[in-house]
Amino acid sequence: MKILLVSNMYPSEEFPSFGVFVKNTEAILTDEGFIVDKAVVTKSIKKSQKIAAYLGHYANVLRKGLTGNYDAIYVHYAAHNAFPLLLLKKLKPSVKIMTNVHGSDVVPEVASQEKFQPYVKKLLQQSTMIITPSHYYKELVHEKYAVTTPIEIFPSGGVNSAVFYPNPGARQRQLEQLALDSTMRYFGYVGRMDVGKGWDHLLKGFSAFLEQNPAEKSKTRLIMVGSGKDDDAFFQMRSDLGLDDIVVHFPLMKHQDLAAIYNIIELFIFPTTRKGESLGLVGLEAMACGTPILASRIGGILDYVQDGANSWLFTAGEWEDLVKQLELYNQLTMEEKQQIAKAAYETAQNYDQRKIQSKLSAIFHKLELTK
Template identity: 75%
Template sequence: MKILLVSNMYPSEAFPSYGVFVQNTEAILKDEGFSIDRAVLTKKTGKAQKALGYAQHYANVVRKGMSGKYDAIYVHYAAHNALPLLVLKKLKPSVRIVTNVHGSDVVPEVASQEKFQPNVKKLLGQSTMIITPSHYYEKLVKEKYQVRTPIRIFPSGGVNAAVFYPNKENNAELMATYKLDPNFRYFGYVGRMDVGKGWDHLLNGFAAFLNEHPEEKAKTRLIMVGSGKDDAAFFELRKRLGLEESVVHFPLMKHADLAAIYNIIDLFIFPTTRKGESLGLVGLEAMACGTPILASRIGGILDYTKENENGWLFEPGNPQDLARGLAAYNKLSKEQKQQVGQAAYQTAQQYEQKTIQSKLSAIFHELRLKK
């Protein structure tokens, strides 16, 4: 079976983590014996480069779709790829499209994303199959678009166990690598400094936790990994809250470095406020390293986080509730924390790439039977 993979997000040497889960799904399909061709766009910077990049990408999608003999076109991100695919579908009605929807595809985060919604609805209606990362997101798609297209669930490429695994016995060595003081214990965050990611609620919640438990200032620090449009606001808020020494910042990291951070930290904090948080792969990556999570009670996170079993939940956008979660975690015994960490690890194994790859394969084999 020959598949054309279409995405406006795909890793490059300069941006190795950009759309890496798209690359993961490609690897899974190849491993399952499918033949894969690509029409993808790597990250561009600057308005002119982005405009040119998208123009070339759209032309490439239509050109390959018209000339190539593909059994299916597999698209990630409906919002930014709908236009060329709708053109292609009009020119070549026989083409079969499998649309994998994510995040802002269905729940726009800023006003400028609303303009894509009519095309998203059209594309989903004209797709042969829709893939969503979670049961939560499946429900959103059904409610919003009232589509009759069959929907299948596949968790965004899954977790790569060759990269994300427990390695806490080497924490001293890992801390030295990242120049972290071993006299502190660390909480952690991984994500863009951008709208809806909750980095500001985390800073406010962590500040409240330290203010309510001043003894923690001498033994607890927060690692925040990521960059984005709100970098300047992040640094300003960190300074205003007096957290410059307590909050350690790293820019974007490769997956191997993220795995090290997940192992160094005692608790991963996932403060997203996005209703379009279709799965939350970073939470599962942390859990795969045996690290429990304290996460917003929202989105696809609820598919895998069980309160007081493999993690804890707090009200989205509520720094005080986040602070209460940190205080509650602090009261647990070492054995209780280890027990939750082990449960987190066991949960993440259900999303490991080798475990789930047959699910993606089955979706495309089902498509073959629909001929």
């Protein structure tokens, strides 16, 4: 079976985490014996570069879609790829489109993304099959678009256990490489500094936690990994709250370095407020390293977090509840923390890339039956 993978997000050497799950699904399909060709875009910084990249991308999608003998067009991110695919479908009605929807595809995060919604709906209606990362997102698609197109669930490429795994023996070396104080305990965050990611709620909550528990100031640090449009606001808030020496920031990291962060921290905090949080793969990656998470009670996170059993939840957008949950976490015994960490690890194994890759293969083989 020959597949054309279409995406406006694909990792590059400069931005290795940008759309890495798209590359993961490509690797899965290749491992399962599918022939995969690509029409993808890597990240650009300058607006002029983005415009040129998208124009070239759209032309490439049309050229390959019209001339290539593909059994399916597999698209990640409906919003930014709908235009060329709808035109392709008009020019070549026999083409079969598999649309994998994520995040802002269905729940726009900013007003400028709303304009894509009519095209997203039309693309989903004209797709042969829709793939969503979670049960939550499947229901969201049904509720919003009332499509009759079959919907399958596949968790965004899953977790690469060759990268994300418990590695306690390397912790001291990792601390030294990152110039971190080995006498401190660390909480962590990984995500863009962008709207809806909750980085601001985390800073406010962590600051209040320290104020209410003064002894923690000398022994607890927060590592925040990521960059985005809100970088300036992040640094300003960190300074205003007096956290410059307490909140350690790293820019975007490669997956191997993220795995080191997950192994260094004892608790991963996932403060997203996005209704469109279609799965939350970073949470699963942390859990795969044996690190439990404290996450917002929202979105696809609810597919895998059982509050108090394999991790913990707090009310999305309410930093006061985050403080309350951090204090409850602090009261747990070491044995209780280890029990939750073990359950978190076991849960993440259900999303292991090697275990779930046959699910994606099965979805594409269903497509063959529609011929």
